[in-house]
Amino acid sequence: MPMSPRLLRPRATGFNPKSIGGLKLWLDAANTSSLTLNGSTVSQINDRSGNGYHATQSTANNQPTYQATGFNNKPTLYFDTTDSITSSATIADYWLTPTTSPTMVLVMACYMPTVANSGTIVFGSDAQANGRVFFASHFGGSTLYFDSVNASGGRLGIASQSDTGWTTPHIMTVYRIGATMVVRRNGVEVGSRTNASGNYATTTAKLQIGKCDTASLNAMYMSECVVYASALSASQITTIERGVGKKWGVTVA
Secondary structure: OOOOHHHHOOOOOOOOHHHOOOEEEEEEOOOHHHEEEEOOEEEEEOOOOOOOOOEEOOOHHHOOEEEEEEEOOEEEEEEOOOOOEEEEEEHHHHOEOOOOOOEEEEEEEEEOOOOOOOOOOOEEEOOHHHOOOOOOEEOOOOOEEEEOOOOHHHEEEEOOOOOHHHOOOEEEEEEEEOOEEEEEEOOEEEEEEOOOOOOOOOOOOEEEEOOEOOEOOOOEEEEEEEEEOOOOOHHHHHHHHHHHHHHHOOOOO
8 A cells, every 4th residue: 555645744843934024035054055164264254045145255364154053052163353254235135115214133043252352243234334233242341232234223232231141142133113112132121222323325235144343342143143124023033032042952931
């Protein structure tokens, strides 16, 4: 008796970021076929979203280091104080309505070495003058600053962040949907504002991950990054966080 074709089909496993609309960028260190290695460093990581926003770094000394077991015994990219990768995606690509009501959802599997000036998760445009957005930035002390549009109205400061939650593998979510800006860690809100302001006047700046402009004060680990130019619902955001968390061995609320 022949076996049922249904039983022969492989079972779907894991969360696919493409299952939620609005995906613009998907960088995944676990997918080794999407990485171009230059010895122990990475010169390119391909965008798995299908949009072709691959991220590259041609200068060997500025390429992040591939670590096969650096994130809960899973792969990660380590960015030291000079490392960065730049995607071809521009602000206009990964933000929805950036000039009128900026909207974007970022979920990242990441961590920093320390909550101090030597540890920063950097994600943003390649030029601050063009409207930089960078996350989990330190200007001394234990306050983390999450920026959108690089304006005071788009800045969220979270004080007393000296615990180890940021310095061990976690799932970080930062989203700006119009005037609402929220930061979450492992599915738990750690800061928010409902009066975020500021729009992008220039939308052609490319996306850079790692290093803050010309400054050399930050180091970070990144294993996966998904970006949606969409006003996602709370349930959609939770689905993404839990899916990414399960993949990377992180418990998400």
